[in-house]
Amino acid sequence: MTRSPSSRYWVALGFVVVLTFSLGPVLIMLSTAFDARANDGSRSLLPTDLTLDNFAFVLDEGGFVTYLRNSLVVALSTVVVSGALALLASVAVSRFRFRFRTSILVMVLVVQMVPLEALVIPLFIQAKTLGMLNHLIGLVVVYVAFSLPFAIWTLRGFVSAVPRELEEAAYVDGASWLRMFWSVLFPLVAPGLVATSVFSFIVAWNEFVFAITFLNDQQSYTVAAGLRQFFTQYGTNWGAVMAGSTLITLPVMIFFIIVQRRLSEGLVAGAVKG
Amino acid sequence: MTAAPQVQPVPSEDVQSPPHRPRPSRSRPGAGLTPGWLPWVLQAPALLVLGGLLVYPLVRVGVLAFQDFGLRELVTGEVSWVGLDNFKEVLSDPLLWKVALPNTAVFAAVNVMLTVAIGTAVALLLARLGGWARGFLTSAIMVAWAMPAVSGTYIWVFVFDSRDGFVMRLLGQLGLIDPETTNWFTERLPFYAIATANVVHHGFPFVAVTVLAGLMTVPKEMLEAAAIDGAGPWQRFRFITFPVLKPVFAVVTILSTIWDFKVFTQIYLMPGGSGTNREVLNLGTWSYITAISQNRYGLGAAIAVLLTLLLLVITMVYLRTLFRQEEL
Numbered sequence: 001m002t003r004s005p006s007s008r009y010w011v012a013l014g015f016v017v018v019l020t021f022s023l024g025p026v027l028i029m030l031s032t033a034f035d036a037r038a039n040d041g042s043r044s045l046l047p048t049d050l051t052l053d054n055f056a057f058v059l060d061e062g063g064f065v066t067y068l069r070n071s072l073v074v075a076l077s078t079v080v081v082s083g084a085l086a087l088l089a090s091v092a093v094s095r096f097r098f099r100f101r102t103s104i105l106v107m108v109l110v111v112q113m114v115p116l117e118a119l120v121i122p123l124f125i126q127a128k129t130l131g132m133l134n135h136l137i138g139l140v141v142v143y144v145a146f147s148l149p150f151a152i153w154t155l156r157g158f159v160s161a162v163p164r165e166l167e168e169a170a171y172v173d174g175a176s177w178l179r180m181f182w183s184v185l186f187p188l189v190a191p192g193l194v195a196t197s198v199f200s201f202i203v204a205w206n207e208f209v210f211a212i213t214f215l216n217d218q219q220s221y222t223v224a225a226g227l228r229q230f231f232t233q234y235g236t237n238w239g240a241v242m243a244g245s246t247l248i249t250l251p252v253m254i255f256f257i258i259v260q261r262r263l264s265e266g267l268v269a270g271a272v273k274g
Numbered sequence: 275m276t277a278a279p280q281v282q283p284v285p286s287e288d289v290q291s292p293p294h295r296p297r298p299s300r301s302r303p304g305a306g307l308t309p310g311w312l313p314w315v316l317q318a319p320a321l322l323v324l325g326g327l328l329v330y331p332l333v334r335v336g337v338l339a340f341q342d343f344g345l346r347e348l349v350t351g352e353v354s355w356v357g358l359d360n361f362k363e364v365l366s367d368p369l370l371w372k373v374a375l376p377n378t379a380v381f382a383a384v385n386v387m388l389t390v391a392i393g394t395a396v397a398l399l400l401a402r403l404g405g406w407a408r409g410f411l412t413s414a415i416m417v418a419w420a421m422p423a424v425s426g427t428y429i430w431v432f433v434f435d436s437r438d439g440f441v442m443r444l445l446g447q448l449g450l451i452d453p454e455t456t457n458w459f460t461e462r463l464p465f466y467a468i469a470t471a472n473v474v475h476h477g478f479p480f481v482a483v484t485v486l487a488g489l490m491t492v493p494k495e496m497l498e499a500a501a502i503d504g505a506g507p508w509q510r511f512r513f514i515t516f517p518v519l520k521p522v523f524a525v526v527t528i529l530s531t532i533w534d535f536k537v538f539t540q541i542y543l544m545p546g547g548s549g550t551n552r553e554v555l556n557l558g559t560w561s562y563i564t565a566i567s568q569n570r571y572g573l574g575a576a577i578a579v580l581l582t583l584l585l586l587v588i589t590m591v592y593l594r595t596l597f598r599q600e601e602l
Contacts, residue, residue: 014399018411022418025429025475028440032432089320096313104317106593111328113589115536117558118578121565122334123327125348145327148320177312206422208539213566224424238432245425256420257413 054243067226086151147200158192338575360576393481419479
């Protein structure tokens with residue numbers, strides 16, 4: 001196809017527009033977080049006075065050291081538990097034929113659509129009755145449930161991709177099912193487990209509704225809940241908000257960049273089996 | 275046209291199954307080593323968690339909607355049934371018809387259209403780019419995708435803040451508005467326009483990446499043949515690309531609809547979104563505020579049930595589209 005000069009011009013313009021729209025908010029966040037005059041009404045778009053004071057304030061007086069540790073504990077526990085449960089369940093649904101298999105798969109799909117707002121009311125009542133409010137373990141249990149459907153659905157594809165011949169070879173060599181699972185299936189599914197772990201981590205790290213509902217003791221805040229304290233009736237400490245946001249956002253972005261290639265490959269594989 | 279490849283949808287926002295599928299008809303060697311109860315043992319923990327934390331609460335919220343459940347009931351554990359009273363109260367509340375439902379449905383419709391349109395345009399742009407430019411732009415939209423809802427919302431609030439925001443100051447300097455007296459968060463339309471920017475910014479990368487993957491399957495020969503026959507870019511998109519990608523579009527549209535119907539964080543965290551400004555409530559925030567902030571759990575549950583039913587209808591459409599495409 002021929003490309004006229006004017007169409008090249010449009011492509012270049014589109015490139016700039018999409019780039020600005022995509023990165024603009026992140027750049028504003030970073031420039032404000034590092035700006036010594038972040039809360040000065042007259043500040044310019046790019047900081048004139050670079051500083052780490054906002055971060056120091058957030059970590060120290062803002063209590064973010066505690067919140068980051070809480071978030072990390074919650075997210076890592078979620079990753080481990082949900083990864084283990086999802087792996088076992090995905091092996092069951094992709095390697096075995098049994099009654100209700102399709103019903104279980106449909107259920108896994110449908111529960112993903114349930115709005116959090118519908119679950120937060122009964123789970124809040126339940127947690128209050130059980131005395132689980134302000135305990136991080138309560139959040140972990142909830143986040144495991146939220147990340148499971150997606151993890152099962154994703155791992156199911158990875159397990160199906162392992163050729164049955166490898167399993168059969170293990171059986172021929174006298175391996176039991178458990179031995180086959182550990183020495184054959186698990187190493188081959190490990191990359192898929194990495195991808196689902198990243199997503200479970202992000203679910204737990206970013207979650208906000210349950211964090212503010214279950215936790216009202218400052219000591220047990222996660223990062224998403226901790227940011228709210230910089231909004232007071234006397235005004236907002238934007239430098240602190242943006243420094244805190246940076247601390248929340250950076251781990252997620254790093255993880256996204258790690259899985260980016262796998263993610264696009266996976267989407268290609270899933271979307272277009274030609 | 276018959277040579278069009280089979281395009282299959284993405285079941286969800288995920289890393290999807292590689293091409294090999296188990297062959298169900300074949301008898302499994304080694305079946306003697308794996309007893310029939312093994313799959314149930316393997317999935318029991320996951321099913322317990324899903325049942326206890328997703329299915330049971332869903333049933334519980336349905337039951338709560340028929341009860342008068344407040345602080346007293348929460349403490350004593352007593353139950354008082356009120357039949358359909360909660361639903362009657364919600365359905366006869368002008369807030370539902372004039373505020374919450376339009377704020378949910380119109381917002382979702384507008385956002386889905388914008389997200390899919392912008393995502394598709396970006397995918398077409400990415401397909402035209404080559405080499406480093408495509409990789410660079412893909413990474414940039416991944417950054418937008420990775421932005422957590424909490425920090426993303428705070429940034430958009432900051433940008434439009436009446437005292438400190440760039441946009442306000444710029445418009446003020448141009449003399450278009452008076453920053454001292456203008457607050458865009460108090461009125462419904464500007465409030466939701468800002469929320470739209472936030473939601474579209476977060477949602478378009480998924481559409482772009484998925485549609486781009488689909489674009490790769492459109493046969494080049496067909497596009498070239500059409501170009502030789504004199505079809506312009508729009509006609510090529512309309513009559514070749516779009517029909518081939520129809521299943522992909524169906525899935526990204528339905529998934530975006532589900533996500534945009536249940537936006538919560540992006541509304542709740544905006545000024546006035548947590549209940550102080552009733553004009554900007556949507557079904558999700560209304561339900562949450564009624565139950566958790568006002569301790570009227572039964573009434574909040576009734577609102578949540580309405581939202582869930584709405585989403586259930588959409589999910590049915592989603593499942594039907596999916597099942598037509600792919601055998602589970």
